Structures are given as structure tokens and as C-alpha cells.
Amino acid sequence: MQELIKYGxxxxxxGLAHSHFGNVSKRxxxxxxxxxxGSMLDELEGQIVTVPVDSASPDELDVxxxxxxxxxxxxxxxxxxxxxxHGHSKYAVVESLLHESQIVPEDSESIYFLHEIxxxxxxxxxxxxxxxAASALRDHKGTIARGHGTFARGATVDEAFVILSSIExxxxxxxxxxxxxxx
Amino acid sequence: MQELIKYGxxxxxxGLAHSHFGNVSKRxxxxxxxxxxGSMLDELEGQIVTVPVDSASPDELDVxxxxxxxxxxxxxxxxxxxxxxHGHSKYAVVESLLHESQIVPEDSESIYFLHEIxxxxxxxxxxxxxxxAASALRDHKGTIARGHGTFARGATVDEAFVILSSIExxxxxxxxxxxxxxx
Amino acid sequence: MQELIKYGxxxxxxGLAHSHFGNVSKRxxxxxxxxxxGSMLDELEGQIVTVPVDSASPDELDVxxxxxxxxxxxxxxxxxxxxxxHGHSKYAVVESLLHESQIVPEDSESIYFLHEIxxxxxxxxxxxxxxxAASALRDHKGTIARGHGTFARGATVDEAFVILSSIExxxxxxxxxxxxxxx
Amino acid sequence: MQELIKYGxxxxxxGLAHSHFGNVSKRxxxxxxxxxxGSMLDELEGQIVTVPVDSASPDELDVxxxxxxxxxxxxxxxxxxxxxxHGHSKYAVVESLLHESQIVPEDSESIYFLHEIxxxxxxxxxxxxxxxAASALRDHKGTIARGHGTFARGATVDEAFVILSSIExxxxxxxxxxxxxxx
Numbered sequence: 197m198q199e200l201i202k203y204g205x206x207x208x209x210x211g212l213a214h215s216h217f218g219n220v221s222k223r224x225x226x227x228x229x230x231x232x233x234g235s236m237l238d239e240l241e242g243q244i245v246t247v248p249v250d251s252a253s254p255d256e257l258d259v260x261x262x263x264x265x266x267x268x269x270x271x272x273x274x275x276x277x278x279x280x281x282h283g284h285s286k287y288a289v290v291e292s293l294l295h296e297s298q299i300v301p302e303d304s305e306s307i308y309f310l311h312e313i314x315x316x317x318x319x320x321x322x323x324x325x326x327x328x329a330a331s332a333l334r335d336h337k338g339t340i341a342r343g344h345g346t347f348a349r350g351a352t353v354d355e356a357f358v359i360l361s362s363i364e365x366x367x368x369x370x371x372x373x374x375x376x377x378x379x
Numbered sequence: 380m381q382e383l384i385k386y387g388x389x390x391x392x393x394g395l396a397h398s399h400f401g402n403v404s405k406r407x408x409x410x411x412x413x414x415x416x417g418s419m420l421d422e423l424e425g426q427i428v429t430v431p432v433d434s435a436s437p438d439e440l441d442v443x444x445x446x447x448x449x450x451x452x453x454x455x456x457x458x459x460x461x462x463x464x465h466g467h468s469k470y471a472v473v474e475s476l477l478h479e480s481q482i483v484p485e486d487s488e489s490i491y492f493l494h495e496i497x498x499x500x501x502x503x504x505x506x507x508x509x510x511x512a513a514s515a516l517r518d519h520k521g522t523i524a525r526g527h528g529t530f531a532r533g534a535t536v537d538e539a540f541v542i543l544s545s546i547e548x549x550x551x552x553x554x555x556x557x558x559x560x561x562x
Numbered sequence: 563m564q565e566l567i568k569y570g571x572x573x574x575x576x577g578l579a580h581s582h583f584g585n586v587s588k589r590x591x592x593x594x595x596x597x598x599x600g601s602m603l604d605e606l607e608g609q610i611v612t613v614p615v616d617s618a619s620p621d622e623l624d625v626x627x628x629x630x631x632x633x634x635x636x637x638x639x640x641x642x643x644x645x646x647x648h649g650h651s652k653y654a655v656v657e658s659l660l661h662e663s664q665i666v667p668e669d670s671e672s673i674y675f676l677h678e679i680x681x682x683x684x685x686x687x688x689x690x691x692x693x694x695a696a697s698a699l700r701d702h703k704g705t706i707a708r709g710h711g712t713f714a715r716g717a718t719v720d721e722a723f724v725i726l727s728s729i730e731x732x733x734x735x736x737x738x739x740x741x742x743x744x745x
Numbered sequence: 746m747q748e749l750i751k752y753g754x755x756x757x758x759x760g761l762a763h764s765h766f767g768n769v770s771k772r773x774x775x776x777x778x779x780x781x782x783g784s785m786l787d788e789l790e791g792q793i794v795t796v797p798v799d800s801a802s803p804d805e806l807d808v809x810x811x812x813x814x815x816x817x818x819x820x821x822x823x824x825x826x827x828x829x830x831h832g833h834s835k836y837a838v839v840e841s842l843l844h845e846s847q848i849v850p851e852d853s854e855s856i857y858f859l860h861e862i863x864x865x866x867x868x869x870x871x872x873x874x875x876x877x878a879a880s881a882l883r884d885h886k887g888t889i890a891r892g893h894g895t896f897a898r899g900a901t902v903d904e905a906f907v908i909l910s911s912i913e914x915x916x917x918x919x920x921x922x923x924x925x926x927x928x
Binding site: 208214215216217236284286287289290293294319320341343344345371374375378379 | 393485486487488491537540541544545547548551552555556558559562
């Protein structure tokens with residue numbers, strides 16, 4: 197729990213998300229810790245609930261969990277992820293609206309860590325988004341929901357943060373390069 | 380009062396306003412707590428005064444309240460707002476000078492939360508601005524005074540912060556997208 | 563002294579200068595407190611010395627004062643300033659290289675507070691820069707040394723910070739507007 | 746060690762690198778203190794190891810040192826550096842992909858401190874990068890590995906930070922200027 201609280205603050209400080217636009221979770225066995233709906237990412241103290249990963253047995257706490265709890269569930273079911281971070285990072289949102297299906301990074305670190313970044317569709321918290329994000333994260337560590345924000349997974353919260361951070365880096369570098377080459 | 384002090388700091392940390400360029404208030408019954416004129420937004424300790432919402436009975440503290448106290452009064456009189464945050468956010472200022480009457484966001488969160496962002500006219504602290512901002516905020520949660528800055532309202536200071544933050548997000552994303560498409 | 567230390571940190575946090583690229587001073591009678599040469603702006607503890615405003619009687623501490631102490635002296639001699647802040651703000655530097663003699667802001671706050679922002683020439687710490695900056699600051703509260711950085715004056719350190727901050731705001735807004743209109 | 750921990754935090758706060766994308770070291774005689782592989786730059790407490798500068802006698806701690814320990818070794822062997830900071834600064838990465846062999850700054854501070862900034866090639870942690878970075882740093886205080894990030898050297902950690910910071914400043918100013926002139 198302390199780890200999610202800490203990384204919530206780091207996400208905001210690093211400019212990877214703002215106010216309550218994002219959510220974070222960590223899997224522990226068949227349960228997951230997840231931030232509550234509408235909670236400020238840099239003030240998650242007392243704003244994290246535990247709900248089952250399996251949605252077949254819905255929990256009474258589901259109603260106060262993030263409205264994107266279904267996306268987290270789908271990702272945990274489809275991948276080996278033990279942590280998921282989601283944030284409305286600005287350059288990731290911009291690049292996802294400029295590229296149809298994927299973004300190909302140009303900086304060495306992103307080429308090495310991310311290969312390419314899939315862009316998926318689906319409304320905020322929709323089943324379509326849950327399905328598409330989970331599918332994209334089978335083969336990648338991060339994906340961008342078009343016009344919405346990044347979902348990053350990791351074996352640890354730490355690793356998910358590196359991916360979230362790296363995707364914004366890749367997208368900002370690519371945006372600036374493309375502008376320089378076009379003009 | 381603690382809430383306004385806290386959000387004053389958050390506004391500056393998040394880059395939504397700088398030095399003393401902005402003001403914050405909270406309605407409590409027929410009174411409002413408002414930051415004083417010329418006060419630094421990230422140092423509001425001892426810089427918040429209480430004045431009546433109704434300007435018919437002007438208060439002696441009016442002279443040290445923000446010079447835009449009249450805009451806050453007009454908004455409280457015209458809407459159900461219980462909190463108002465105003466900050467000179469950079470991309471909001473830029474977009475307000477590039478669009479005549481409104482800005483239509485392109486990212487999912489802003490489409491969902493803001494629909495469109497009305498741009499209003501009127502000099503700093505003028506009656507024209509008070510009238511126009513209040514009118515725009517009847518149907519919207521935030522508006523941008525052209526070339527000046529954002530006014531966001533909420534049922535709580537928290538909610539007003541989400542709107543202030545979301546408008547800057549929407550404007551930055553839109554600016555970057557428009558530049559990429561034009562070039 | 564505490565005030566200069568505090569504003570040194572605020573300048574760096576606000577992104578108005580970085581590492582040791584800037585200097586700050588405050589006039590007290592015939593003396594001034596000024597940051598030492600090479601000192602980090604966000605760590606001015608123990609890095610502030612007192613030297614005379616009048617350079618006719620040079621002080622042994624002059625050698626460890628900022629290398630731009632002469633610019634501060636010229637400004638104090640030519641104006642009513644009681645505080646001067648200098649920082650290598652990025653958009654101010656960029657705009658000063660794009661405009662010959664002055665920058666005309668487009669946002670309301672800068673039009674109101676700054677009118678226009680004179681751009682002056684002269685090498686780092688040179689007599690030419692001292693003369694030109696002092697002359698520009700007779701009629702303005704801030705000026706940008708071309709390709710170098712902003713000098714802001716005030717009756718208080720507080721006021722000088724507002725000007726430093728406002729000039730960067732004006733320059734960033736103008737840069738973004740000009741790019742959008744040109745493309 | 747405290748110095749490296751402190752500057753790790755300053756690098757992240759200043760936006761000169763993010764999450765674990767960078768590494769820092771300090772030479773003490775024939776040994777160097779260096780951050781461990783995968784360590785977060787703003788949380789280096791307990792994440793710094795001591796290894797020999799000379800690679801002829803490899804140390805068991807080598808396996809947990811930064812994967813770019815060989816680049817640090819080559820630089821210490823080729824220059825008088827006593828500290829090296831490396832970070833994936835965004836504008837430096839962008840400019841290194843836009844310029845073949847060097848970047849010529851346009852702001853006064855960078856012209857004065859850096860003259861020009863050599864761009865070198867070589868994969869992350871490769872011998873080619875070690876050779877090229879060391880060679881470039883014989884005559885310069887900083888260099889950018891193409892598409893990867895900045896390496897800055899100094900007689901102190903302090904000085905290396907000034908160079909790291911100054912290179913990002915130079916690159917951002919140059920990028921913005923070039924965009925304005927081209928459009």
C-alpha cells in the first residue's frame with residue numbers, strides 16, 4: 197500500500213499525470229490493491245481498497261474502486277503483471293492521436309525497453325478498452341489508450357513506473373523530432 | 380482556510396499559475412474566504428480574508444481582498460459553486476488567444492468532463508469579465524478569460540482543482556495536436 | 563538574507579533559472595547583499611556576501627561576489643530598486659534572440675505589469691551590459707540581456723520575483739502564439 | 746556518497762533525467778563510487794557501490810554497478826574528471842538526433858561554458874560508446890550519446906551538474922530557436 201502511495205506522488209511530481217487523472221494497482225495473489233475512484237494521485241493515503249482480481253465474485257468495495265478497475269482486472273488476467281500504473285501523460289495522449297496503431301520510438305532507451313508502443317481504442321473504463329489494453333499488454337509492457345492515457349505493467353510497481361516514464365519520454369522526443377523534420 | 384492554502388500550493392507546484400497570478404476562494408453560507416490582493420499563491424498562510432458574497436453591503440476587508448473579488452461574487456451569485464480557483468495557466472492563455480469563442484478539447488478526459496471550454500472577454504477584475512465569466516459558468520465548470528487565465532468552479536475546492544488542471548491539460552494537448560497537423 | 567535564500571529556491575523550483583545560472587541581491591542602505599560567484603541558486607545558505615553599492619571603494623569581498631556584481635551596482639545607482647533577481651529563463655533567452663530591441667507581450671497580465679520588455683546587449687558581467695541594463699531598468703521593471711537572461715528589479719525581493727516570473731510567462735505565451743500563427 | 750545521492754535527486758527534480766535512466770559516479774583515487782544498475786536516480790540511498798577505476802582487476806561488485814560502468818571507466822582513464830553524471834535529458838536527446846557531429850549553442854552561457862557540444866555514437870554501455878565518449882570528453886566538459894543522453898564530467902559533482910544542466914539549457918534554447926526560424 198505504501199508503495200502505491202509513494203508512486204502516486206512520484207507520478208504527479210514527474211508530470212506523468214495530474215490531479216485525479218490516473219489510477220494505480222498492485223496484485224497480491226487473487227486480490228488487488230487499487231486506488232479509489234476520484235482520488236488524487238498524489239494523496240492516496242486512505243484511498244486504496246482491496247478487491248478480487250476475478251470479477252465473477254464482485255465485491256462491495258468495487259463501487260468505490262477506480263472506474264477503470266475492469267481494465268486492471270483484464271490486464272491481470274491476460275498477463276503476468278503484478279502492478280499496473282495508468283496516467284494521462286500529455287505527450288503520450290498527443291502521440292496516440294497522431295498515430296493509428298502504434299508509436300515507434302527513436303531514442304535508444306525506448307527502442308531497447310519498449311520496441312514499439314501499441315495504441316488501443318475504447319472509451320474510459322469500457323469493456324472494449326479493457327479487452328484491447330489487456331491484449332496489447334500480452335506482448336508489450338505499456339500501451340496508450342487513444343486520446344486518454346498510458347497503461348504500464350510491471351513485475352513490481354517500480355518497473356511499471358519505469359515503463360510509464362519511458363513511454364512519455366519516447367513520445368515527447370518523437371513529437372519534437374517530427375516537428376523539427378516537418379517544418 | 381487550510382484547504383485554500385493547500386490548493387494554492389498545489390496550483391503553483393502543478394504549474395497552473397505562477398507567483399501571485401491567480402486567486403482562490405471558498406463559499407461558506409453568505410460569506411466567502413478569498414485570497415488577498417498580491418498574495419503569492421503558494422504562500423497563502425495569513426493571506427485569506429472573509430468578505431460577504433453579496434456586494435450590496437461592502438466590507439472594510441474588501442480593499443485587501445483579491446482585485447478580482449467581483450468576479451468571484453458574480454460567479455457565486457449565478458451558479459451553485461462553493462469554490463472558485465483562478466490561475467494564469469500558460470496553454471489556456473495561449474489557446475484563448477487562438478480561438479474566438481470556445482475551445483473544443485480532443486482528449487477523452489476533457490471531452491467527458493468539460494465538453495467545450497468557453498472563452499470570455501473583459502479586462503482584469505472588470506465588471507464585463509465578472510458578467511461574462513459568471514454567465515459562462517452557468518453551463519460549464521470552467522472558462523478562460525481571453526489572454527488572462529482560467530476560472531474553475533466546483534462544489535468543493537478539490538473539484539475546482541480538477542477542472543483547472545483538466546483545462547490546462549486539454550489546452551496543451553490541443554495546442555500540440557494543432558501544431559503537428561498544420562506543419 | 564533569509565529572503566534571498568528563499569527566493570533562490572523559488573527561482574529554481576519555478577524553472578526560472580537552473581544550477582548556478584543567475585544571481586540575486588538586495589540593497590540595504592549603501593550596502594548590498596549578493597550571492598557569491600558560482601553559487602547554486604537553490605542552495606544559497608552561507609553563499610551571500612555584503613559589499614558596498616558604490617564601486618569607488620571596492621571591497622575585499624568583491625572577489626567572491628557574483629561576477630555580475632557590476633550590473634547590480636549600475637542598476638542600484640540608476641534606479642530606485644531595492645532588490646534585483648537575475649536568471650537564465652529559457653523562453654526569455656529564446657525571445658531575446660528572436661526580437662531586436664523589445665518584446666511586446668500579448669497576455670493581459672504582462673501588458674498590464676510590463677508594457678513591453680526591453681532587450682539589451684553586452685557580454686556576461688561586462689560594463690556594456692551594466693550600462694544598458696541599468697538604462698533599460700530606469701523605465702521598466704525588467705529587461706532581458708540578449709541570449710543571456712532576465713534582470714528584474716523591485717522595491718522588494720517579492721516584487722522582483724513577480725517580474726522575473728511574469729517575463730518568462732510573457733515570453734512563453736508569445737513564443738507559442740507566434741509559432742501557431744506562422745505555421 | 747551523500748553528494749551523489751543529493752545530486753541524483755537534483756537531476757530528477759530539474760527534469761534532466763527520469764526514473765532510472767541515468768547513472769552517476771565520483772572518483773576517489775583508484776576507486777570510484779557508482780550507482781547500481783537499475784537504481785532510481787532520486788533514491789540512491791543504499792544504491793551506490795565502490796569498484797576499481799582500472800578494469801584490469803574486475804571486482805565482484807561490477808555485476809551490480811551501472812551497466813555503463815565501462816563508459817565511466819574510459820572517461821576517468823582519458824581525462825582529469827573526478828565526477829561523471831549521465832542522464833537522458835529530453836532536448837539533448839532530440840538535438841543529438843538532429844545534428845550529425847556537434848551542437849553549437851546560441852545562448853551566452855553555453856557558448857562561454859561549452860563552446861560546442863560533441864555528439865557521439867555507440868549503443869548503451871557499449872565499448873564503442875565508452876571509447877567515443879572518453880575521446881570527446883578530452884577536450885569538452887560534456888557530450889551527448891546520439892539518441893541516448895548526456896555525459897557530463899567535472900572536477901566535482903557540482904561542476905558536472907552545472908554542465909549537465911547547461912547542455913539541456915543549450916539544447917532546449919537551440920531547438921526552440923530553430924523551430925521559430927524555420928517555420
